[in-house]
Amino acid sequence: MKFKIMSESNGRLRIQLLQRYMSYEQADTLFYYVRHLPGVTFAKVSDRTCTLTIKFIGDKWDIVDAIQKFDYERFAAPEEFIANSSRRLNAAYQDKLFIAIAKRLVTVTVTPIPVRVALTIAKSLKYIKAGIKSLVSGKIEVALLDGVAVGVSVLRRDFNTASSVMFLLGVGELLEEWTEKKTTADLAGILSLNISKVWLKKDGTELLVDYNTVKEDDEVVVHLSGVIPFDGVVVSGEAMVNQASMTGESEPVKKEEESTVFAGTVIEEGELTFRVKRTGGNSKFEKIVRMIEETEKLKSGAESSALKLADRLVPYTLAGTGLVYLLTRNVTKALSVLMVDFSCALKLAMPVSVLSAIREASENGITVKGGKFLEAVAAADTIVFDKTGTLTKAEPVVTSVISFEDRGEDELLRIAACLEEHFPHSMANAVVEAARKKGLKHKEMHSKVNYIVAHGISSSIGEKKVVIGSYHFVFEDEGVVVPAGLEEKFDNIPEDSSHLYMAIDGQLSAVICISDPVREEAREVLKKLKELGIRKVVMMTGDNERTAKAVADKIGVDRYYAEVLPEDKARFVEKEKEKGRKVIMVGDGINDSPALSAADCGIAISGGAELAREIADITIVADNLNELVKLKTLSNLLMKRINSNYRKIVGINGGLIGLGVLGVVKPATSALVHNLSTLAIGLSSTTNLME
Incomplete structure (x- = not known):
């Protein structure tokens, strides 16, 4: 591949690729190749400008040499990765946004007034219908508020206000949908790439083959601590399978002949041979989509609170509108209250903030399985480390x-x-x-x-x-x-x-x-974590007292425990939680899985056992503890942004309601400022927290 280095700094390269056009598939293929190079911690490929940005650890020339050897024809990214890419999705939503804004400009500047009025009335029917449906079902929610605001504006023949409100609501819905789908696709692509090779049983012999070559009805063998790569039915063997990532069951489930197994679950004991019933990434992709979009328990507390508060505020907004009208007999002042609701901003800004933080984490090689875990990291005051492969290098x-x-x-x-x-x-x-x-x-x-x-x-x-x-x-x-x-x-x-x-x-x-050499960065990382809010650092290991003490002294933990069993780690985590502490567990082995499950947030080091990665709430791709500092920083900044959004929403909308009641601003102005501020807060919530 031909390219030139545009800029470079310590651990960062920006490269201009010498090609005129880059397809989505080429961009994804190059990204996959570069992201999996040794030492690369971050990669970004722009298909529009044909540029590549890399962050790395180690020798720059090793990275440069590897990129020079890259060729689109000789290297192919997994089909599942290409299929789950959000690049085409981004382009589609950018086009939708451009078209929406262009239509609005044409409508306002060129379209004759009678036509504009007719279009406004036609579009308003959707919002009015949704509001009536909400009222009939007994749910006083945002749809009702929007329907009343649009409907009253149309009845008052204030078509400009009605049109502006509908346009801004539409753009807000588009941005929220875009962010959610992009984050889901990004996470699905990352989480579904843990398996590249599988053991295929053919003519009584086990063959190690590419994951993508397996077809339905093939027989696949999975050994102890291996991830089951496809949905299927067991044909021989017996095993205890951890299905926590699929069903949430805390105890492993016994699987034997004729049992059904699911992609993404992990064998804790024994081994199985099963007949594949479903290939490709669909089963795992669907699981991840359900996990992110539908599983309420994975939403952060702040996110869930915002969504519930948004709906609870609707009746108060309607009541406030009615009260102002009764007191002033002024429809304009009453509409000023109606046009401003807190719920719209809350429902947009909070979920987008969380999803954007998850997306940013994934860009930095940190896979987060739900917003609640970022909140747990931000609130954590205690962190428990396994020693071997975590605080020490994974290559003894x-x-x-x-x-x-x-x-x-x-x-x-x-x-x-x-x-x-x-x-x-x-x-x-x-x-x-x-x-x-x-x-x-x-x-x-x-x-x-x-x-x-x-x-x-x-x-x-x-x-x-x-x-x-x-x-x-x-x-x-x-x-x-x-x-x-x-x-x-x-x-x-x-x-x-x-x-x-x-x-x-x-x-x-x-x-x-x-x-088992101690990681060079360990001591400094623990120091930085304490600066970010961690009060207690604990190391637990199955090694003897002598070895444990030597490592503990080198890295500066607050407490250490030697010769512990897996259940001892989990028991310690539970006791800390009973004391009211928020606990993070960091590990990489099979023996860490009980404690990873017990903690408020379990973090697995990517180079460790598959079981640990599947059970963990967060997985760190890079083999470097500095990623923990990034994660804690990102989580703290997310909570800071959420709190800031609350203040902005309350301040701006509260001020608009007050000005509306006093007659200082008209309903149209109030609606415009409200919706523009909502969009501004929503858009600012999509930006990266650490840049």
């Missing part, structure tokens, strides 16, 4: 293997890697990678491997049982002992690393020392 490395038997270190590492390769956790990956670097090839020498969440794994080699995992699992649960005469060697194991213990036939065979 093996520093040494200490043998406690006759076999050498390499042979013991080979056995450990053979077991650990079945369960891709960060510690397991470190063992497998260490064996690979040493060129240690390992054939399957063991029976079926069983995984015990947050403890370890067990299997057997020949007639001997082999276990590998934490100290608690190996020594306390399994009753393993240190070989006689090697107690001193065991006591002198290096303390500056985490340990995996492997035992064969009830005796300790090896201790694998693993270094």
Whole structure:
């Protein structure tokens, strides 16, 4: 690809692509390619100006080189991503808005007055009909208020006021619909891209294939902690499936032969083979649409309060109109009150503010599953971190293997890697990678491997049982002992690393020392979070006291807990909530999922387990804790904007009502200022909070 760099600053590039025209598909394809480059934290492609803006971490020239290698013909974005793109939607709504404004200008400046009157009367019927319908159904809502305002203006032959009110109401509805649909489409595109490869079962063999190549009636295999990629029916296997993201059930559901499984749910235990009944992104897309548009519980408290307040204010506006007329016998003054209602602005500004914040979060690589979670982050005063893969880097490395038997270190590492390769956790990956670097090839020498969440794994080699995992699992649960005469060697194991213990036939065979470096940004991030309103920072880990303390001292948490189980993390979160605290939980593993569910807001690091990402309320794409600072900043600014909108709406509309009652402004002027201010507040609510 040919391009030139227009501007650059620390961690930011603006690039002009050397092509005259860019289709929507090309723009989406380029965006997908760039957004998934290592180090890229933000990307924006403009199809109209053929420009690309990137924010990144790392070496600029790596990014530049990758873009130079890009070619539209050789690279294809997933069909699901292209289908869910909001780019075509934006263009359609921009055209609708342009046409609406153009029609209004033509009507006002060129159309003869008799025709304008006829058009106004015809258009008013829709609003009057909606108002009558609202009244007949016993609902005194905004539709009734709009119908009365338009109807009274028409009856008074004040066609200019009626026409202006209808135009501004129409534009407001168009903007709200546009923002909601765009945000929904953006989120659907992001949330539906978690799966790129699936295990296809064909002729008794499992093949790793592209997600997009699977067809209906194909058989797909999903292993422990994997996401079920399609709707289907189980043909073999047995598993406990977490369906929280689909049905809201807190407990996993047992699935066996003939059971129905749903796309987006996650296997907690066991494995399944199922026949695909529905392919593509539709099932998941529909789930996300329902979640964002229809699920009331995912709306923020402020958003829900605004919508309810809007409807509750309608009767008071009508009553105020009647009271002013009774007291003054002046229709003009009464109409001045009727033309100004708080509900219109409340119903537009608050939802748009929340949806725009969710959209802005997604642009920064932060996926938010509902407005209530941004509000929870803004209100949070306590944050709980998992250690491994969250406060520390997700790529731990093996520093040494200490043998406690006759076999050498390499042979013991080979056995450990053979077991650990079945369960891709960060510690397991470190063992497998260490064996690979040493060129240690390992054939399957063991029976079926069983995984015990947050403890370890067990299997057997020949007639001997082999276990590998934490100290608690190996020594306390399994009753393993240190070989006689090697107690001193065991006591002198290096303390500056985490340990995996492997035992064969009830005796300790090896201790694998693993270094899990602390993230460079961790200490500074915790400091910034406290500046943004977090009062208590807690770290919880399954590691031993020694390792936990070393990490806690480095990053400066307020409290830490070592050797905790998944239920301990969840229990701690619940206790903090009982004390009246608002709690955020940040984690990346299967063992964090109970606490992620229990917290007011669960945040998953994208590189972690699929189960954690599915259960979490917010997912961070970038492998960097600084995104938490962005999230907290965005959430705080959102609440600040909502409060500011309340003040503006009350101030402007309250002032207009007062001026109308005093006779200072006429109904037409009152309606114009009211609607223009409503649109101004609504439009300002669509702008980015952090720019």
